Amino acid sequence: MDLNGKYVVVTGASSGIGKALVKQLLKEGAFVLGISRSIENTMDITHARLWVKNMDLSLKESIDQLFDYARNCFGTIDLFVANAGYARYGGHETIDFKEMDTLLNLNTKGIMHTAKKMREVYGDKPYNFLVTLSAIAELPMPGYALYGASKAALDNYFSAVALEEKKTRHIYQRVYPVATRTDFFNRADAKYTPWPVQNADHVAKKIVKGIRKDKRKIYPSALYKWGKRLAPWFFKIYLRKQRKKFEAHKQSK
Numbered sequence: 001m002d003l004n005g006k007y008v009v010v011t012g013a014s015s016g017i018g019k020a021l022v023k024q025l026l027k028e029g030a031f032v033l034g035i036s037r038s039i040e041n042t043m044d045i046t047h048a049r050l051w052v053k054n055m056d057l058s059l060k061e062s063i064d065q066l067f068d069y070a071r072n073c074f075g076t077i078d079l080f081v082a083n084a085g086y087a088r089y090g091g092h093e094t095i096d097f098k099e100m101d102t103l104l105n106l107n108t109k110g111i112m113h114t115a116k117k118m119r120e121v122y123g124d125k126p127y128n129f130l131v132t133l134s135a136i137a138e139l140p141m142p143g144y145a146l147y148g149a150s151k152a153a154l155d156n157y158f159s160a161v162a163l164e165e166k167k168t169r170h171i172y173q174r175v176y177p178v179a180t181r182t183d184f185f186n187r188a189d190a191k192y193t194p195w196p197v198q199n200a201d202h203v204a205k206k207i208v209k210g211i212r213k214d215k216r217k218i219y220p221s222a223l224y225k226w227g228k229r230l231a232p233w234f235f236k237i238y239l240r241k242q243r244k245k246f247e248a249h250k251q252s253k
């Protein structure tokens with residue numbers, strides 16, 4: 001997709017990967033609507049082609065309202081970037097039912113509902129729908145069972161949706177970042193950041209490159225992408241280390 005003059009919604013745009021992506025999309029000449037719960041109060045980027053709106057996307061009603069709001073701003077959406085999401089670090093036994101609901105509503109169900117709304121509102125019009133997953137969707141990590149499941153469920157969901165829509169002009173794109181330097185780990189209450197770590201600008205540039213080429217799967221880390229295929233044994237050692245860190249974290253509590 002050539003982004004120049006295109007209408008793009010980015011969720012989770014107030015911080016981290018979403019915010020870095022907003023900057024890149026504006027450079028490409030896109031019109032951008034950025035969404036998060038607090039973006040109207042915190043966003044320090046201003047631009048004639050940028051709109052911002054506070055919305056809690058763990059709520060179905062907000063997602064429905066977002067489509068009305070986007071229609072008023074833009075008239076149409078060419079690319080939807082479903083990026084908002086969060087994790088809560090800790091053993092699976094520490095996560096209660098309410099927390100499961102909140103996390104899955106934002107990370108998983110809300111995004112499924114958003115993709116469905118795109119289909120309902122825009123029918124056969126061509127568009128791209130991009131979702132920020134995580135390397136964890138493919139590589140389960142101790143301490144992130146619920147978060148990993150929320151991303152792995154989407155991974156499976158959108159590979160099925162892409163098959164259902166093979167004959168349409170809708171393109172589903174999935175992004176698999178490794179650990180990225182953002183507020184994410186703070187918000188997750190994680191005491192350490194898993195290696196390797198990238199910065200959000202790098203991830204955003206790789207995402208934009210993938211959008212330009214209509215790539216179905218985008219891997220911002222070449223090390224992860226090729227390591228997974230060429231040296232699967234390495235990940236066994238890696239996970240052993242992550243498990244030790246997780247156990248140390250549990251003992252320190």
Ligand SMILES: NC(=O)c1ccc[n+]([C@@H]2O[C@H](COP(=O)([O-])OP(=O)(O)OC[C@H]3O[C@@H](n4cnc5c(N)ncnc54)[C@H](OP(=O)(O)O)[C@@H]3O)[C@@H](O)[C@H]2O)c1
Nearest residue numbers: 012014015016017036037038057085134179180182183184
């Ligand atoms: N950082 C990493 O290591 C990493 C790695 C792989 C994948 N990811 C994924 O990348 C995406 C972006 O994460 P990030 O690293 O950029 O984290 P971040 O800096 O914490 O940003 C998260 C964004 O989501 C928004 N958000 C949170 N809850 C929301 C809600 N209920 N409704 C609307 N917006 C909400 C936040 O803004 P408000 O607080 O204002 O709502 C913020 O803009 C997430 O899906 C994350 O799972 C991150």
